[in-house]
Amino acid sequence: MSQMYNFPIQGMCQDRFLAVKDVFCANFVERGELGAAVSVYLEGQKIVDLWGGYQNQEHNLLWQEDTIVCVLSAGKAFAALGVHILIDQGLIDLEAPVAEYWPKFGHNGKESITVRQLLAGQAGLIYLDHLPKGQIFNWNAVVKAIEDQEPVWKPGTRSAYHSSTFGHLTGELIRKVSGSTVDDFLAKWVFDPLKLDIRYGLTSIDENRASDLYPNPNSTTLNAIKDTSTGIGRAWSGMPDINGFYVNSPEFRNIVFPAGNAHTNSRSLAKLYAALACGGCLDGIRIISEKTLRQATTLQWDGACALTGRNFRYALGFFLNTPELVSMGTNPNGFGHPGAGGSIGFADPEVGLSFAYSPNRMCAGAGLGDRCEHLIETLYKVIKN
Numbered sequence: 001m002s003q004m005y006n007f008p009i010q011g012m013c014q015d016r017f018l019a020v021k022d023v024f025c026a027n028f029v030e031r032g033e034l035g036a037a038v039s040v041y042l043e044g045q046k047i048v049d050l051w052g053g054y055q056n057q058e059h060n061l062l063w064q065e066d067t068i069v070c071v072l073s074a075g076k077a078f079a080a081l082g083v084h085i086l087i088d089q090g091l092i093d094l095e096a097p098v099a100e101y102w103p104k105f106g107h108n109g110k111e112s113i114t115v116r117q118l119l120a121g122q123a124g125l126i127y128l129d130h131l132p133k134g135q136i137f138n139w140n141a142v143v144k145a146i147e148d149q150e151p152v153w154k155p156g157t158r159s160a161y162h163s164s165t166f167g168h169l170t171g172e173l174i175r176k177v178s179g180s181t182v183d184d185f186l187a188k189w190v191f192d193p194l195k196l197d198i199r200y201g202l203t204s205i206d207e208n209r210a211s212d213l214y215p216n217p218n219s220t221t222l223n224a225i226k227d228t229s230t231g232i233g234r235a236w237s238g239m240p241d242i243n244g245f246y247v248n249s250p251e252f253r254n255i256v257f258p259a260g261n262a263h264t265n266s267r268s269l270a271k272l273y274a275a276l277a278c279g280g281c282l283d284g285i286r287i288i289s290e291k292t293l294r295q296a297t298t299l300q301w302d303g304a305c306a307l308t309g310r311n312f313r314y315a316l317g318f319f320l321n322t323p324e325l326v327s328m329g330t331n332p333n334g335f336g337h338p339g340a341g342g343s344i345g346f347a348d349p350e351v352g353l354s355f356a357y358s359p360n361r362m363c364a365g366a367g368l369g370d371r372c373e374h375l376i377e378t379l380y381k382v383i384k385n
Contacts, residue, residue, distance in 0.1 A: 007033075008062060009052035016382060017048050023378045024050050027371040035063040035211055036359035037266035038375055041274035042383075043352040044282055049267055055211035055360065068197060068263045069211045069360050070247050072339035073163070075200065075262025078272075079170040080119060080296070080317020081288070082186050087115075088292040091177050094119075094316075102176045108150045118169055119316035120300040121159050124151030126231070126307050128164060128238050136238035137255050142168045145238075153306070159314065160306035164235040167259030170317070183256050193285050194275060196268040200256040210263055211360040212248045213341070218364040221340040231307045260339075269345035269356035273336060277347035277354045297335040310366060321346075325367050329355075329380045342369040351383060 007028035013021040017040065027033040035053035039046065055061040086092040092101065094116045099106025105113075113123045128136065131145035146168060162169065171182035178185050183200045191198050202210055215222055224232035225239070242249045252261055275282035279290040288296075299320055302313045313320035313332075321327065321334040328334035328346040336346025341362025347354045355376060363369025368376075 006059075007053050009050060010065065011037075011050035011052075012046075012048070013050060014047045017379070019378050019382055020048055020375060021050060023374050024052070027374070028053055031371045031374070032361065033359065033371055034214060034361040035067070035069075036357065036361075036371070037063070037067070038357045039266040039270035039355075040379060041270050041277070041354045044274055044278050046267075046271075046274075048379075049270075051265070053360075057214065063211065063360075064209065066197070066209050066265070067211055068206065068209060068265050069343075069358050070213050070253075070261055070263050070339075071269065071343040071345075071358055072213075072247070072260050072262075072341060074269070074337050074339035074343050074345055075198075075258055075260065075264075076166050076170075077318055077337035077345070078186055078190070078198065078200075078262060079167055079174070079182055079258040081190065082174045082182060083115070083119060083170050083317070084292055084296045085189050085288055086174065086177050087295075088288050092173070094295070098123075098173060102173055104147045107147060110149075110151060110155070113151070113155045115173070116300075116316065117155050118173070119296075121162055121166075121305075121314055122156050122301070123162070123169070124153045124155050124158065124160075125149055125165050125169065126152055126160050126162050127234055129234075131238040133238060134240035136164065136236065137240065137251055137257060139168070139256065142238075143172050146172070158306045159301040159303070159312075161308060161312065161314075163232060163307060164238075164259055166317075167257060171256070171258045181256060182258050190272070190287050193287065194271060194282060196264070196272055198262060198264040198268050198272070200258055200262055202253045202263055206263065207253065210253075213245065214361045215245050215247075216341070216362045216364045219341065219362055220364070220366050222362075235307065264358065266345075266356040266358045269358065270354045273345045273347040273354035273356065276335075277349050277352050279349070297333070308366070319346075327368065327373055327376055329353075329376055330384070338368060340366075342372045344368055344372060353379075353383065355379060 037051035040048035130148040135141040280288040345356040
């Protein structure tokens with residue numbers, strides 16, 4: 001273990017990538033990092049795996065090798081991957097109506113919404129207008145609200161990030177088809193085979209090694225959630241009244257909420273994307289075929305999101321490299337998913353690279369923040385040299 005200005009840094013880093021370690025250390029000194037981890041795989045091999053800092057603002061609880069943290073919306077990609085695995089298994093047809101698998105979905109103007117439109121953010125189901133106040137953490141209540149919801153636009157005509165609903169849209173589809181909850185399904189087909197430390201929600205054992213997440217008072221996303229006059233605020237209007245930051249509350253931590261409460265570390269997140277960067281297979285373990293993975297990561301829309309107004313490049317449940325918002329290096333075909341506050345995992349299949357970053361102090365803006373962006377920029381400078 002090395003000591004950097006009272007911020008302990010541990011882990012491994014191949015000599016070629018020591019510049020990435022230097023930036024990681026500098027983040028603590030120059031950019032306000034509290035606790036974080038960063039990991040990189042190249043051609044299926046782990047080349048960077050660093051963690052450091054503290055789990056709390058009192059600086060008396062070190063970030064450990066097995067520390068996990070909530071990566072918020074970065075976990076949406078796991079649920080999307082679950083649907084693509086069912087497509088790969090021949091159990092879901094991408095062009096079929098969702099109602100074919102989920103009959104109660106097929107009401108109130110949703111009869112013709114296809115699985116493709118659902119995954120691509122083109123279903124128009126960005127709100128939960130029929131959800132009782134405070135019930136957004138109640139799975140069955142959210143599913144019922146989705147079934148009662150009318151699309152905000154004619155499905156297929158506009159595109160938007162389904163901020164609060166994507167996890168239940170995909171998770172309930174997985175349950176209807178497989179008979180398993182989304183967390184059990186992913187554990188069976190992805191997390192356990194690859195030996196990944198990823199879960200939605202926390203058990204009592206997990207809580208002992210989970211860092212709290214520290215919000216930034218200037219967070220555009222979190223502030224918008226609190227303002228019901230915004231689109232994001234309307235999307236999250238079913239939030240309960242919770243003292244303190246809801247992400248750290250038992251109400252949030254003790255449930256399965258694939259739109260936002262995946263807990264993991266950069267090591268497991270990077271390993272998952274390493275499998276995807278290598279065509280769906282890592283260490284002889286295939287989780288998805290190359291053909292289905294290519295389909296899952298093909299551009300569906302490039303333009304302004306109808307919910308946030310921001311420009312996105314979006315595939316089927318994955319973001320594509322969008323440098324002005326979510327930078328994933330230099331390959332326009334890089335794909336992954338960010339979480340509010342700066343966490344991210346992504347794959348660059350062009351060079352067989354994966355990257356993941358999991359901090360506990362959130363950045364202010366809607367993007368990845370300067371700490372993460374400096375890491376990615378430095379990594380690609382090394383790769384290209």
